[in-house]
Amino acid sequence: MSDREETGGHGLMTPAPWTQQPGRQLPAGRHGLSxxxxxxxxxxxxxxxxxxxxxxxxxxxxxxTDLIARSGVSRKTFYEHFADKEECFLAAYDMAVSLLMxxxxxxxxxxxxWVDAIRAALRAxxxxxxDHPDLTRLCIVDVHAVGPRALARRDAAVRGFYYLLDxxxxxxxxxxxxxxxxxxxxxxxxxxxxxxxxGTIDELPRxxxxxxxxxxxxxxxxxxxxxxxxxxxAEAAERPSAAAPKTPPTRAIPPRRSGRRPRSGATxxxxxxRPVPPRRSGRRPAAx
Amino acid sequence: xxMAPAPNDAFADGLEPPDFALVAKRERLxxxxxxxxGERGYADTAVAHVLRRAGMSRKTFYELFENRExxxxxxxDAALLRARMLVGAAYHEGGRWRSLxxxxxxxxxxxxxxxxxxxxxxxxxxxxxLAAGPRARERRDAAILEFARFIEFPREEARxxxxxxxxxxAIAGGIYGILYSRIARGETEQLPELLGELMDAxxxxxxxxxxxx
Numbered sequence: 167m168s169d170r171e172e173t174g175g176h177g178l179m180t181p182a183p184w185t186q187q188p189g190r191q192l193p194a195g196r197h198g199l200s201x202x203x204x205x206x207x208x209x210x211x212x213x214x215x216x217x218x219x220x221x222x223x224x225x226x227x228x229x230x231t232d233l234i235a236r237s238g239v240s241r242k243t244f245y246e247h248f249a250d251k252e253e254c255f256l257a258a259y260d261m262a263v264s265l266l267m268x269x270x271x272x273x274x275x276x277x278x279x280w281v282d283a284i285r286a287a288l289r290a291x292x293x294x295x296x297d298h299p300d301l302t303r304l305c306i307v308d309v310h311a312v313g314p315r316a317l318a319r320r321d322a323a324v325r326g327f328y329y330l331l332d333x334x335x336x337x338x339x340x341x342x343x344x345x346x347x348x349x350x351x352x353x354x355x356x357x358x359x360x361x362x363x364x365g366t367i368d369e370l371p372r373x374x375x376x377x378x379x380x381x382x383x384x385x386x387x388x389x390x391x392x393x394x395x396x397x398x399x400a401e402a403a404e405r406p407s408a409a410a411p412k413t414p415p416t417r418a419i420p421p422r423r424s425g426r427r428p429r430s431g432a433t434x435x436x437x438x439x440r441p442v443p444p445r446r447s448g449r450r451p452a453a454x
Numbered sequence: 455x456x457m458a459p460a461p462n463d464a465f466a467d468g469l470e471p472p473d474f475a476l477v478a479k480r481e482r483l484x485x486x487x488x489x490x491x492g493e494r495g496y497a498d499t500a501v502a503h504v505l506r507r508a509g510m511s512r513k514t515f516y517e518l519f520e521n522r523e524x525x526x527x528x529x530x531d532a533a534l535l536r537a538r539m540l541v542g543a544a545y546h547e548g549g550r551w552r553s554l555x556x557x558x559x560x561x562x563x564x565x566x567x568x569x570x571x572x573x574x575x576x577x578x579x580x581x582x583x584l585a586a587g588p589r590a591r592e593r594r595d596a597a598i599l600e601f602a603r604f605i606e607f608p609r610e611e612a613r614x615x616x617x618x619x620x621x622x623x624a625i626a627g628g629i630y631g632i633l634y635s636r637i638a639r640g641e642t643e644q645l646p647e648l649l650g651e652l653m654d655a656x657x658x659x660x661x662x663x664x665x666x667x
Contacts, residue, residue: 310584310591321635343651348635349628350656356598356627357620363595376618383621384656388663392616 209247211237213258221300225255225311255304255312256319262301263323266294270330280334281394284381285374287330292370292377295358299367306355306362327351334385346384353380375399480518482508484529492574496526496582526578526586530593533575540564541604555662558608559653562629566645566652569633573642580630580637601626605657612661625657 215236219228230251234244248254273290277283295302309320331347354377361367375398383391486508490499501522505512519525544564545557552560569576583594605622629652636645 343654345632345648345651346655348632348655349652350624351628352631353621353624353626353628353656355631357624359627360595360599360623373620376620377624379618380621380624380656383617383659384654387659388613388617395618 205247208237208239208243209257212239212244212247212254213261216254216258217300217304220255220304220308225308230254252312252315255308256316259305259309259316259319262298262305263319263326266291266301266305267323267326269294270327274330280337281382281386284330284334285378285394285398288377288381289371289374292374296368296370302358302367303362306359324351324355327354331381331385334382338385339387342385350381350384372402375402476518479510479514480528483510483515483518483525484532486510487525487529488533488574488578491526491578491582496578496586501525523587523589526590527593529575530579530583530590533572533579534597537565537568537579538600540568553662554608554612555653555658555664558657558661559649561604562652562657563646563649566649569637570643570645573637576633576642576645577637580633598626598630599623601630608661612663617660621656621660625660628656 212233215233216228219232219236223232228251230241230244233251233254234241237244244254248257269290270287274283274287277286305320305323309316328347328351331350335342335346357373357377357380358370361370361373375395378398379391379395382394483504487499487504490503490507494503499522501512501515504525505515515525519528541561541564545561547560548557569580579597583590602623602625605625606619609617609619609622632648632652633645636642636648
C-alpha cells in the first residue's frame, strides 16, 4: 500500500515546530531516501495530524482513522509507529514539552542572576505558547482528557519548572517553604489554562510584567517584584509597535455575570479592566 | 409575605417553601454518591451503586436529579456553597479588629479544615471534577475564578493597585494545584498542616505589608 495522499497536504494547519517542511509528502516510488529518513518523516506527519485533529475536534473525538486520513500514511504504517491513539498523543506531548523546555532552559541558563534568568525563561515560555497555540492547547487542556499516563507526563513536565524557580531561594531574605515553587508553577499553569480556555493565547507574552511579579513576589517580596513589573511595563510602553496590544488586554479575572460596578478612578496602564472588589470604609486598620 | 428563598439554586426561583423531606433525601443521596465516587472514581460509579448505598429508590433519585452527571453537579455546588460560607465567615469574623494576615489565614484554615473533615467531598470537588465531563470542568473553572475574586479583597486592601489582580488568579491556581496533588495522593486529612507553608508561599507576602521591613 502506498503512503501517498491525493492532495498536496494539510494547508490549513499551523505547522508544528518539529516539521521541517510542513505539508510536504515524500515522493512516491523509488526515491533513494534512507529508511530512517522516511520513517522520521512519516512519524512527523502523523504527529502533525494528531495536533491538528485534537485542535479541531478534541482528543476524545479524534480517531486513528482521522490521523491516517490526515497524515496520508497507511493504517499499517500508523501502527508501525504507534500502538494506538494514546501512544500517538503521548509522543506528540513529549515532543512539544521537550521543545518548550529546551527553549526555556536554554534561556534560563544564559543568565547568571536569578531574576534575569527567570525573566528570560518566562519570556521564552510565553513566546513559545503564543507561537504554537495548537500545541499549547494540547499540552495544557487536552492532556487532561487522555488518561492517567498523560496526567503522569503532565505532572513530570510541570515539575521541570520547579528547579528553575527554586534557584531563587538563594536570594530570598528568609527561609521559604518547600512547596513555594510548586505554588508559583501552579499559579502560572492556571493563568495559561485560563487564557487557553478563553481563546486569548496570543496575549500571553503581554502578561510578562504581571507574571514576573508573581514569580518574584513569593521569593523576593512585594517591593522587589513591583519594581521589576513597573520596569517591564515601561519597557513595553517604549516599544509600542512590537509589544503593544492591538486590543486592550482581557480582564485578568472575568467579572461575574451579575457584575459589580467598576470603580471610576485611574488604573495603571495595561490593566484597565480589572475587577475591583467593593471598597468598604476604612481601608486598613489604623494600628496593628 | 414571601419568605426569602434558601441560598441554594434549587430553591431560588421557587415560590413554595422547600420540601424538607426532599431536602433530607437529597442530602442522603449526595452522601452516598460522594462516598461511591470516592471509592470507585466517577467513571465507574453507577446510579445503582448510589441507590444501594443510600437505600433509596430509583424513583426518588430521578425526582431529584436528571441523571448521574446532574447529581455530580448538584453535589459539587452544595459542597462549594458550604465551603464558601465557612471560609467567608472565618475571614470576616472579628472584622477589622484582626490584621488582614490573620483574617486571610483564618479563611484558608477554614478551607483546609473543611477539606480534611470531608475527604470524600474534597476528592470529588478537587480531583474527580476534572474527570467528570465538560460541564463539571466548567464548574471547576468558575470555582477557581470565584476563589480568585475572593482573594481580590485582601489584595486590594493590602496593596491597592500596586499588585496586579492577575496575582489573585495565580494564588488561587497555585493553591488548587497543591490541594490537587495532596488529595490525589490520599493526604487530605493532613491538609490543615500545610496552612503555614501555603501562607508563606506567596499569599502571606501579598497581604502582610509589615513583612517588608
